[in-house]
Amino acid sequence: MSETEEPNESLPQQMRSFEEACRDANLKLTHQRLEIYRELASATDHPSAETLHRRLQKAMPTLSLDTVYRTLATFEQHHLIKKVQTVDSQARYEARMIQHHHLICDTCKEIMDFYWTSFDASSVPEDIQAWGSIKNKNVTLYGTCRKCQAMKKGGNPA
Amino acid sequence: MSETEEPNESLPQQMRSFEEACRDANLKLTHQRLEIYRELASATDHPSAETLHRRLQKAMPTLSLDTVYRTLATFEQHHLIKKVQTVDSQARYEARMIQHHHLICDTCKEIMDFYWTSFDASSVPEDIQAWGSIKNKNVTLYGTCRKCQAMKKGGNPA
DNA sequence: CTAAATGCAAAATTTTTGCAGTCCC
DNA sequence: GGGACTGCAAAAATTTTGCATTTAG
Numbered sequence: 037m038s039e040t041e042e043p044n045e046s047l048p049q050q051m052r053s054f055e056e057a058c059r060d061a062n063l064k065l066t067h068q069r070l071e072i073y074r075e076l077a078s079a080t081d082h083p084s085a086e087t088l089h090r091r092l093q094k095a096m097p098t099l100s101l102d103t104v105y106r107t108l109a110t111f112e113q114h115h116l117i118k119k120v121q122t123v124d125s126q127a128r129y130e131a132r133m134i135q136h137h138h139l140i141c142d143t144c145k146e147i148m149d150f151y152w153t154s155f156d157a158s159s160v161p162e163d164i165q166a167w168g169s170i171k172n173k174n175v176t177l178y179g180t181c182r183k184c185q186a187m188k189k190g191g192n193p194a
Numbered sequence: 195m196s197e198t199e200e201p202n203e204s205l206p207q208q209m210r211s212f213e214e215a216c217r218d219a220n221l222k223l224t225h226q227r228l229e230i231y232r233e234l235a236s237a238t239d240h241p242s243a244e245t246l247h248r249r250l251q252k253a254m255p256t257l258s259l260d261t262v263y264r265t266l267a268t269f270e271q272h273h274l275i276k277k278v279q280t281v282d283s284q285a286r287y288e289a290r291m292i293q294h295h296h297l298i299c300d301t302c303k304e305i306m307d308f309y310w311t312s313f314d315a316s317s318v319p320e321d322i323q324a325w326g327s328i329k330n331k332n333v334t335l336y337g338t339c340r341k342c343q344a345m346k347k348g349g350n351p352a
Numbered sequence: 353c354t355a356a357a358t359g360c361a362a363a364a365t366t367t368t369t370g371c372a373g374t375c376c377c
Numbered sequence: 378g379g380g381a382c383t384g385c386a387a388a389a390a391t392t393t394t395g396c397a398t399t400t401a402g
Contacts, residue, residue, distance in 0.1 A: 040321040064376050064381060086366085100384045105367060107382095121279040121334065125392075126366065139325055152319055160335060161310055163198040167297055168339040175333055176279070177318060181326040222356060222401050244391085258359050263392060265357090283367075284391070 039153040043134060050077050050131070054116060061114045068099060072107050076117060077131040082147045084126035120147065121176075137175040143184035150177075197311040201292060208235050208289070212274065219272045226257060230265050234275060235289040240305045242284035278305065279334075295333040301342035308335075 045053075054073050058065055075088055083091070089104045108129055111117040120128045120138070124145075132149060135156055139148040152175060160170055180188075203211075212231050216223055233246050241249070247262045266287055269275040278286045278296070282303075290307060293314055297306040310333065318328060338346075 038319075038321065040319045062381090066376070066382065068383070084366095098384075102368075102385085103383055106369095109368090110382095119281040121281055123277040123279055123285065125285075127281065127283075139322070141326065142329070148325065150319075150322065150325075154319075161196075161198045161308075161312075163196065164297070164308065164335065166340075167306065167308075168299065168337050168341075168343055170335050170337040171300070172336040173333060174336070175331060177322065177328050178330040178332070179326050179328040182324075183326075185326055220356095224357065224401070226358070242391095256359075260360085260393075261358055267393095268357095 040151050042149075042151060047074070047077060057114070057116055061116075063110065063114065068096070068103055069107055069111075071096060071099075072104060073111065073116070073131065076108075076129055080149075082120050082128045082130050084124075084128050086126060088129075122147070135172075137177070139177045139179070141181040141184055142178055143180050143188075146181065148181075198309050200307075200309060205232070205235060215272070215274055219274075221268065221272065226254070226261055227265055227269075229254060229257075230262060231269065231274070231289065234266075234287055238307075240278050240286045240288050242282075242286050244284060246287075280305070293330075295335070297335045297337070299339040299342055300336055301338050301346075304339065306339075 051070075051074060054077075055065055055070075058069070063069070071092055072088060075092055076083065079088075079091075081087075085104045085108055086101065088108075089099065089101045092099050092104070108117065112119055112129075115133070117129050117131050118133065120130055122128055128147070130149075136149045136151055137155075139150050140146070141148075155175060156173070160173065164170065209228075209232060212235070213223055213228075216227070221227070229250055230246060233250055234241065237246075237249075239245075243262045243266055244259065246266075247257065247259045250257050250262070266275065270277055270287075273291070275287050275289050276291065278288055280286055286305070288307075294307045294309055295313075297308050298304070299306075313333060314331070318331065322328065
């Protein structure tokens with residue numbers, strides 16, 4: 037396996053793990069929670085609370101935005117999802133809990149996941165040990181994706 | 195020089211570069227801009243607009259919060275400062291424009307800068323080239339700083 | 353002098369909270 | 378049935394904007 041290959045878990049599998057984790061944490065399995073989690077786990081674009089709400093409203097017209105906010109906060113407290121670090125005004129989320137890194141396009145702002153096992157296995161500079169104990173190491177790469185590069189060069193200036 | 199040693203630029207030096215950059219960008223050198231920049235450049239804690247405003251108000255009682263917001267946005271557009279990626283609700287800023295990385299304490303939430311020249315010199319996995327062109331690579335390390343470790347163990351539970 | 357920048361107040365955006373009713377276990 | 382959860386509405390927190398006045402160049 038290449039060091040950037042994606043370790044896969046199917047959505048049904050992930051839903052089962054989620055339900056189990058909720059039971060362990062004494063979180064009730066409501067329709068809203070299941071659908072919010074399913075929507076987030078299916079998304080690849082690290083959506084905000086508002087984006088999730090907009091997507092879910094088609095199927096669940098009575099779902100309220102504050103429930104989405106409250107639910108995401110609950111999930112995050114129980115380490116079922118993560119808030120993604122961004123410079124955006126709206127907070128963005130991901131359900132992928134395995135070690136991975138982010139690739140951000142400076143033009144379309146899309147956030148992509150990627151894997152880098154040799155970095156994960158490497159150790160940080162010695163001096164850092166003096167600061168404290170490190171639990172996690174994450175890389176963010178910034179650049180311009182192929183699509184946006186093409187757009188700029190010849191193409192279709194929006 | 196160790197690979198995590200800090201390259202230094204004195205504050206007066208940094209102020210001169212800033213003033214020159216403002217002139218080049220046709221930004222007027224107002225008292226507010228100079229003081230906001232000086233405060234941010236002196237800070238090591240990646241302050242938010244509100245924090246900067248609070249600190250500056252002692253010396254400049256009439257400085258308004260919206261001027262701080264507007265000024266930081268202007269500086270950022272001209273690449274004189276950077277917004278720091280966080281999961282906080284308030285946006286945070288730094289005046290340090292040279293390549294560096296961040297160390298975040300999961301307890302006190304402090305953000306520290308550090309340097310890692312061997313990482314900076316290394317190349318990213320080949321597969322990434324297919325995504326587009328990379329302009330910047332940043333590492334964020336999460337963990338618990340010595341101070342907070344000590345607090346938890348025996349010490350002085352706040 | 354003039355365009356740009358500031359301060360004030362008001363609005364917009366994003367997120368949180370109190371409470372009454374509903375639903376999972 | 379009872380405590381947890383949701384939806385509604387209102388509030389809090391953060392950031393942006395319009396406009397009259399001031400200021401740097």
